[in-house]
Amino acid sequence: MSKIREQLIQHEGQLPPGTPDTDHWIVYTQKKTEAPFKWAGSLNAPDTELAVQFAGEHYGLDEVCTSILTHHGSFAHDGPCGIEPLQPGDAVGDDGSSWCAFGLPRRGGNLTLVGTVNAPDVDTAIARATCQYANGKFVQFRVVPEEKIVISDGKGSLIWRLHDMTYKFARGYSKDVREKWTRIRDEEKYEDYRKEDIHKHF
Amino acid sequence: MESMLSNPLAVRILSHADDKLMLGHVQSDWTGLGPILEEDIASSAMAQDDLSHALTLYQYLGDRYDLDPDVIAFERSAENYFCCDLVTQSDEFDWAGSVVKRWLMATYMLIVIADLSKADDDSDLGARCDRILPEQELQVLHLQRWIIRLSNAGDEARERMQLALDRIAPLAGMVVEMPGHGPSPQESCLIRREEIFREWTAGLHETIKQAGLNATFSLPEQTQLGGRRSRHADHFKEQLVEMTEVRRVDPGASW
Amino acid sequence: MINASNSAKPAPTPSQEDPELLAQFEQRISDGILIEPGDWMPEAYRMGMLAMAEHHANSEIIGALPEGEWITRAPSLRRKLALTAKVQDEVGHGQMLYRVSQELGKSRDDMLRDLVTGKTKYHNCFNYPAPTWADIAMIQWLIDGAAIMNQKTLADGAYGPYVRTMNRINMEEAFHFKSGEDMVLTLMSGTKSQKKMTQAAFDRWWPVTLMFFGPADKPNAESRPPMRWRMKIEKNDSLRQRFVNRFAPAAQDLGLKINIVTKDDQGNVTSTTPDEAIMLDEESGNWTFTQPDWDEFWRVIRGNGPCNDHRLSLRRFSYEQGGWVRKAVGSGTISTPPAA
Incomplete structure (x- = not known):
């Protein structure tokens, strides 16, 4: 990990003055x-x-x-x-x-x-x-x-990206996860386990 | 891998992909530590863009040379990375340094990605770069605005921005160093080197003027060797060790 | 702006509030009607919601740190992207929850200062180390799995702005959990050393996740304000039981052993013995399990966990390092600093 994250940074004294919220x-x-x-x-x-x-x-x-x-x-x-x-x-x-x-x-x-x-x-x-x-x-x-x-509206300056963004959504993993689970568990047990998922997001 | 590394066009694409990888690598490390929550989120989104662009270019090369993009990204020895010295510089979590470095690189990448997107004889490469371009434009706009905003926001901010620029500008010209191991870089690329440098620095000076900063950029001698010619600084080798730490636990394993 | 934590006047207790308004408020809550910001609410409710949203926001911001340590080491570009996006989501959740808190009367700057000076707390589970890549998988599978269980109930709470925010956050928690599940499944389908690394991470995180829901509620929890006012929806033991019912059999099917562990001060596991209590009680339908070490829980929450100092010092570094940027984009009017 980067050095700054690794070390225990020693702080001395009080915090500097705060800034008002924008x-x-x-x-x-x-x-x-x-x-x-x-x-x-x-x-x-x-x-x-x-x-x-x-x-x-x-x-x-x-x-x-x-x-x-x-x-x-x-x-x-x-x-x-x-x-x-x-x-x-x-x-x-x-x-x-x-x-x-x-x-x-x-x-x-x-x-x-x-x-x-x-x-x-x-x-x-x-x-x-x-x-x-x-x-x-x-x-x-x-x-x-x-x-x-x-x-x-994204025409002047892009909003939604053009590259594959499936890495940041649950649905980008659902199929792989199901396949991997059903190699070790039967469908019924898997469906029971999935009851706690937030289904509307897949 | 060898055939890819001996093809000048592949090496050129690799150098851009390596720039993107290292930019994204360093900036994604800021996620959760940014100066303002909203900008922490924004700069992380753009670090993800850079990593995604690296992936796009590695995938292009992977398709051509039958290689896994992750193998290209993580399993070369240090001398086969062709990123420039600027992208591997640590900013030591100084926001001014981070903004200046990313702005210099984003404006440079906009030119070279636009260049690749016009590749007449390679529609696949052109199409991939066409998808990168609007995201690159967004980065340039975002970072230009930050440069101007921070440099005009009072003495402390201006001083920090100028110091960062003073520190980074001397390294910047090496972005146009010809990549690869070959003894004599291709003539056509050499001509573009000067053109690209002129176009790039002209754009930079416009923003620098609006920001009220000072900077000089010079085109390095061709005899000066840096990261694109595999003369990487020691800190890049450390970054590479860190970046591949997990993969090396169990080489060949799926993660 | 009212600074809740520094407010000189203590909040009125429910008995000091206008009895008619209080009765009407409580009736609304028991009728399942949500409270919106323009509605009358008891001061204790406002303070309670502020404390809850602020604690939640702090937890998101500090929760970004242990996983953030692994972004530079993620083993593939897709995992690197996913982990960056996941940590970014935590920052986004923190931003949204601080906004809910700001509207309840405390400035973000005060909240960030109170966090780094230890005046306010964050979730205990982030005071533990994540020494391997498999720990990232476990955080996303177990901790985010537990968070989903908890936050699904919080989305059934009574305060409209918090419910709205929770529904948005849960959309992203679904990604965190699926990504974690995918990592755990990949590692446990992998090589011998990957499985060993995963079991060691599971040993570290299983007891921490059992503690995630907090200690057992007091016997009359339903009649106390947090539950009576639907700030808290389900009892800690009930959530913990649902968690074990889901994850104990899943872990076993994956080939993970559920152990009782002892740890040293650094959070390293020093011994493991199989948890013999893990089994399905056919009669109740619940899985039985051994409770985590609640003494350790109290030790860590009082500031003596393996990573408490580390998390706060890094967060303070970030706050101090970014001060000039906030000053540059702000109005330039600097407030008098509250005593650190």
Whole structure:
């Protein structure tokens, strides 16, 4: 192993001064063209340029990804989170600027981009998003000014890689593992053992 | 193995693959120790790109010479590796050194991989390099931005970046050393050596200007011998021993 | 930002919270309704979730170190790529879990500082050495296998942001486990020396994995806040039993012997005797087994394990070495350092 990992480094005195956390950015990814953007995670970055780079190199490579949507955390405005799915309401209107609307399908679920609404302010944007998209399918809406959203579609700068990336996914090993196991165990015993696998990822 | 090692084109491809292997080898060791969690993840992704590119090129050679890519990657003696001196340099976990070295190499690799992708008489090689190119472009962009950002981020960061560049720039010209054991490198390659050096350093100077740094790169004399001509520094031999530690436990075993 | 660990005011105990809001909160939890950040929550719940997410994040960051030692030595390009990606995933999990914690009120920088100065803890299993390549296989098969069992239950917890993160993390844990399984199967189908190396690594990691789930819960665990509030879902002994039921017969089928071991201070195995308790109890359907050395568990958790100092000193090196980069990309406003 490299020398730095091998040695027991002696530290003396107090830690040097800390640095404040950089800003919070929220990331949504799209698995294929035309698929909706879904919440992928968050990160810290000082500005848009680094936020987009970091989003691509982390969330853009966790699973197949064609596009990434990123926005600063402070631009996320969340409406109330219901216990039951929200009903549409009657806030209809088309004045004001454009907001992206994200719906939370269930508590503990992932926000999904459902469309846009025009509205003069945050509260109206949430009410109009609820009116237009709730339909009993979402428990909460988030709105973000559309002009504050950055979408990278991989055309200018690559996101998903072109080389064989099966080495970093469970499915890249499943067939070999099954073959190796079934040389020493019968299928029934192997299937019983596999009950604890996280099956949706193979 | 011998027929591969005696073919000038194979040796040239091998030198690029060895560069990629050693770049990925050194940078992947940073995984978990990077300065910012987000950049730790990003630089590890790019180390994986480099290792994958090495694998792509070893696979190309493996297909032609009926060799296992891992045997090509790990089972040559030190004198049959043709990586340049720059990629084997340890950065001692100094982030400035890591960024500068990777930026110099990424910009160089972009030129040589683009060159290989135009190989008219070898569509297989061209297709493989075509898949490497966009990933190489991504690396260049990412690293250029880091060079500019860090060099413009105040005295301490600028000083560290300049020091790293001062340390590394004198070694950089050896990337265009002709690879192999042969006594007289091919004429056509020699002409490209100067062209590539000019194209490469012109690109570097643009970024250096934006970063407000200073550096001079010079084309070494052809008589100067380095890693591409098998004159590896001792630390490369140590790296090779480390890299093959597990394989040597039980030679020939499947891992 | 509220710094939870340095907060001057102790968190209100459940009895000090508004009884009506507390009752409503507990009713929601018992009805299986998840808590989202905008909901009212008792301060003790917020603090508890913060401590849990921070500990989990610390464990991911420190967990990257033992396996990171083997990236430079991985025996094939595919294994080198996979191990790099695996360690990178741990860093990614740490980043996501620190984000969950940041939203509960503590800055990442404070968490990293508290980690390297020993104010906060990380998972005990990373205080053990990984002296051979087979140890990497065992970490991925046994420790990641145990982590999947645990994290699958945590994904059924009550705090929405943690559940979301856990579901994403589990996707990658599936890769870690399969890759480890493939390595173990390859080694145990290999040469005599590979099998010997694998048995020695198994001897080191089997007891550590039994300890992974923690000591037995207190008798009334279900009625205490962690389980009552669904921060913790399944009891430690229950998870441990499920682990043994799955892995003991698998290990035996692979040709591995399950031993009771003694270790020296460096984590080296000094003696092995077959665990005679390993057998299937037909009546209960459970495999019986010998408990690990819980004295050793407490010794290691108190800082006296084989690698505690090593892990923290390397993590501190990384923190200090990267300070200028964080300063360069940050706003340039430097906070007053908390006492180290």
